[in-house]
Amino acid sequence: MLTYRASGVVNFAHAALGMFCAYAYYELRATGELALPLLGLPARVPVVERPTVFTALVAVLVMAAVMGLLQHVLVFRPLRSAPPLARVVASLGIFLYLQDLARLRFRKAGAASFEITSFLPRGSRELFGVVVPNNRFALAAIAITIAVxxxxxxxxxxxxxxxxxxxxxxxxxxxxxxxxxxxxxxNWALASVLSALSVILITGITKQLDPIATSLLVIPALAAALLGGLSSFTLATVAGFAIGMAQSGVLTYVTRADWIPGWLPRGGVERSLPFLVIIAAIVWRGRTIPARDALVEQRLPESPSPRHPLVAATVLGGAAVAGLWTLSSQWRLAIVVSVIAATIALSSVVLTGYVGQISLAQYAFAGVAAFTTAKLAADADIPFPWSPLLAIAVTVAVGVAVGVPAVRVRGMTLAIATAGAAVAIQELFFNSSAVGGIAGLEVPPPALFGVDLGFAAVGADNFRPAFGTLAVVLLALACVAVANLRRSPTGLRWLAVRANERAAAAAGVNVTAAKLTAFAISSGLAALGGVLLAYQLPTLSPDAFLVVGALALLALTYLGGIASITGAIVAGLLAAGGVVTKLGGGTSGSSPEYQFAVSGLALVVVAIVWPDGVAGALRRLAARIRR
Amino acid sequence: MTAVLEVAGLRAGYSGVEVLHGIDLRVDAGEVVALLGANGAGKTTTLHAVCGLVTRTGGDVRVLGATVPRGRASATVWRTARRGLALVSEDRALFSQLTVGENLTLGPRRRDRRAVEEALGLFPVLRDLLGRRAGLCSGGEQQMLAIARALAGRPRLLLVDECSLGLAPIVVGQLLPAIRRIADTGTAVVLVEQHVPAALAVADRAYVLSRGAVAYDGDAGTLAARPDVLEEAYLGRA
Structure with a gap:
């Protein structure tokens, strides 16, 4: 919240920074060495022999302040006039970087290299008939003090x-x-110090410190901040407490209640209910058309009208198909991964690029489609072309259902609400024993008119090109369809809504209808990607559809050029396991150790150099050459 | 009289297209100077080049005797603002999430209750709105707030871009004399205004810009009696 105040950035890396500092703190307490957060510097410097709580805390908080300053000077100051999405992308880059760095620097973290201890008072007392440990009181007191x-x-x-x-x-x-x-x-320095402090305090009590889970604390934290309207500290603090209490309250209730059907994962209910409440609250606070004093984000990424989509689709699709039939199996896999990622990215282009609605639920939509396909095909014995089609229809319904409340919120609020929806879908649906749960599902291979379209096969024939061809054809069709939509009156209405909802409404555009069609089409595209993914993956597990994946793909799409079809294709090529990573892995034989840390940094750098994305940069280059 | 603003041979433009082709201006302390001209003549660009929002490509700008540097826009604007220049920009640049009162207290560099009170004295309407968020105020109220906020900083040089934009004639009728009174306390004022007769009524001198160059400069009263000059500048008659 502080950083939003400071630079208008909703910083997804905020808890990640706290997470890194918490690791550093516990290690410093144990070994007297401070881990540094920059690649290139020595990994650790000795500070003092036997640090006390106080010295360790001071050292780590100073480091947090410096990290905050560095983020400001190196990343967010150069980006201050960039579109807000560019800043979100940069913060995602930092998120990936810190997360991976923590994994590398504190590799022995799981073992007994250091102990997670809290310096808050021990013991407990009774309050309203419930035993509450003293450290909770201390934590609450500290939180309230800081908020005040x-x-x-x-x-x-x-x-x-x-x-x-x-x-x-x-x-x-x-x-x-x-x-x-x-x-x-x-403000950056202050916010970073607070983040580090709170993560150290919280992990001291929960004894759970993990690069990913701790970093994702940012989602409930952002939700609390949102309830505070990103400006009221009182509301945010109250909301934060309410979310925390609701979570543990629901947990106790759920473990006792027997009306909840057995197929619902109970932990999932605990983790997702607060999100549902938040979404409801956010939506209730929202308005269909922004009010007069709403902040209007000024710059929008270019959205050129696509030229010659049929030709482009034929040429690129032809190249991909040619590659599928001639290259080795690993290349075939890379091409298919790219094609599928591009399909999901295309759904972001429609929703985020054309209509300006930042959605982090695209992977969840894909997941809904994938699991539904699997379920229909495996259990209900519905044959190939019908099970995925039904699944897509189901997903479109889910997408519109998410879209209906989303019509009332916009911008970063929508991003966080959709992230919440994605977590809820993930916890309640994917982890449910009725759908498959953690164990995963196997999907029977597709076949049409007696042609086996399955992807996997035994031996050198693995990753069969027939499936790839199907995926390429579908993507090409989707691209041409989206291109035509962009040029149709519907597309114009979308762009109008993106530019200014109030003006669009005044000009006779039905804003709600425009957003809902976009949600429907976008979730349909995501579903298409999800169905393909279901057939591509050897086993289907919820891991493939996490929010983090959606964040990463949105970032890549943004870099590709969020408002153009080219952007989706670039994102597909760049996606993890796709064609570009295959190229990179092939040439350098690289050290996969630093892969995520480096790609996180690359994301930040590209966001700074080309805030309009690679596609925008290419277009400008082309324009210059023509001139 | 001491010159507060001296502009010599000012050239400036946007992404390679030159808009101002050598402008000369001089504004003394206690003087109201009207900057007139048709749309696209370069009035706003001149103001922006003076305070550093637009980096000039040539010429010299001196505010209170010191040359305005040609560096990064943000640093330049900040420095000229610290030196005592205030710009009431066309878009008002209000902080719409803050209250009217908070906007006003940010005007002076330190907490200066007196300066805020004086500014409120010019616009009594604002007194009833102190607790309202600026974004919720009407266009006219916002315009008054923008000027009041600039005044609360006790500027030595005040640049006002289109102060009558969106205001009722009766409010304009109060606003322009108020600007006259500000100048009478020793502040130099540059007034960019579409409402020509009203502007000339309060101005001491006037410049008429045409296609990025000064087409006329002289006494405001004399210009008011020369409709031909104005007609040519606004209607482009040869």
Missing amino acids: AAGALYQWTRFGLATRAAAESEKGALLLGLAPDRLAAA
């Missing part, structure tokens, strides 16, 4: 006022002689 202090700082001091002003209008602040840069830097 922060609230006072931003409400009553000139620093706070100026921060709020500068976050909204940098030009206005400059014209008044305020220094937005320094304000932002100070």
Whole structure:
């Protein structure tokens, strides 16, 4: 929330930073060495022989402040006039980087290299008939103190006022002689320190520290911040407490209640219910058309009208098919992975690029389609062309169902709400024993008119090109269809909604209908990708459809050019396990050790250099050559 | 009289297209200077080049005797603002999420209750709105707030871009005399205005811009009596 104030960034890497600092803190307590967060610097520096709680905490918090400053200076200051999505992409890059770095630096973390201890008081006391450990009281007290202090700082001091002003209008602040840069830097440092402190406190109690799970704490935290309208510390704190209490309350209730059907995963109910509540609250607060004082994000990525889509689809599709029939099996796999990723990315192009609705639920939609296909084909014995078609229909229904409440929210709020929806779908549906659960499902291979379209085969024939060809043809058809939609009146209405919902409504565009059609088409495309994925993967498990995957693919699509079909194809090529990673892996024989850390950094760098994406950069280059 | 703003041979433009082809201006302390001209003549660009929002490609701009540097826009704007220049920009650049009162307190560089009170004195309407979010105010109220906020900083040089935009004639009738009174306290004022007669009524001198160059400069009263100059500038008659 502080960083949003400072630079208008919703920072997905916030908890990741705290996570890294928490690791560093526990290790420092144990060994007296401080782990540094930058590749290229020595991994660790000795600080003091036997650090006390206090010295260790100070050292780590200073490091957190420096990390915050670095993020500001190196990443978010260069991006301050970039479209908001570029900043989100950069924060995702940092997220990946920190997560992977923590995995590398603290590899022995699982073993007994250090102990996770809390310095909060031990023991417990009774409150309203429930035994509550003392450390919870201390934690609550600290949280409330911080919230009150922060609230006072931003409400009553000139620093706070100026921060709020500068976050909204940098030009206005400059014209008044305020220094937005320094304000932002100070806020980044402060926010990072708070993040590190809270993760250290929380993990001290829960004893659970994990690069991924801890980093994902950011989603409930953002949700709480959203309930506070991204500006009220009181509301955010209350919301934070409410979410936490609801979670443990639901957990106790669920384990006792027997009306809940057995196929619902109970842990899933615990983890997803708060999200559903949040979504409801956010939507309830939202409005169909933004109010007058709503902040309007000014810059939008270019969305050129596609030219010659049929020709392009034929040429590219032809090349891909040729590759499928001539190259080795590993290449065939890479091409198919890219094609599927491009299909899902295309769904983001429609929803996020054309209509401006940032959705992080695309992978969840794909997952719904994939599991439904698997279920229909394996259990209900519905033959090939019908099971996936039915699954796509189901997914479109789910997509529209998510879209109906989403019509009332927009921008980052929508992004977080859809992330919440994705988590809920994942916890309740994918992990459910009725659908398959963690164990995974196997999908019978598809066949049409006696032609075996299955992907996997035994021996050198593995990854059969017939399936790849089907996928390529479907993607090409989808691209041509999307291109035509973009040029149709529907496409124009989408772009109008993206540019200014109020103006679009005033010009006679039915904003709700435009958004819902986009949700329907987009979830349909995601479903297509999901169905293909179901057939491609040897076993279907929920891991393939996590929110993190959606974040990464959205980032790649953004880099490719979120508002153009080219962007989806670039994203597909760049996707993990796709053609580009195959190329990269083939040439350098590289060290996969740092792969994610490096690709995270690459994401940040590309977002800074080409805030409009690779497709935009290519287009400008082409325009210059023509001139 | 001491020159607060001296502009010599100012050239500026956007992405390679030159808009201003050598502008000369001079504004003294306590003076209201009207900057007139048809749409696209370069009025706003001139103001932006003076405060650094647009980086100039040639010429010299001196505010209060010191040359405005040609560096990064953000640093330049900040520095000129600190030196005592205030721009009321066409888009108002208000902080719509903050209240009217908070917007006003950000005007002065330190907390200066008196300056805020004086600014409120010029626009009594704002007094009833202090607790309202600026974004919820009407267009006219926002315009008044933008000017009041600039004044609360006690600027030595005030640039006002289209101050009558979106305001009722009766409010304009109060606003322009208010600007006159500001100048009478020693502030130099540059007024970009579409409402020509009203502007000339309060201005001491006027510049008429045409296609990025100064077409006329001189006494405001004299210009008011020369409809031919204005007609040519606005209607482009040869």
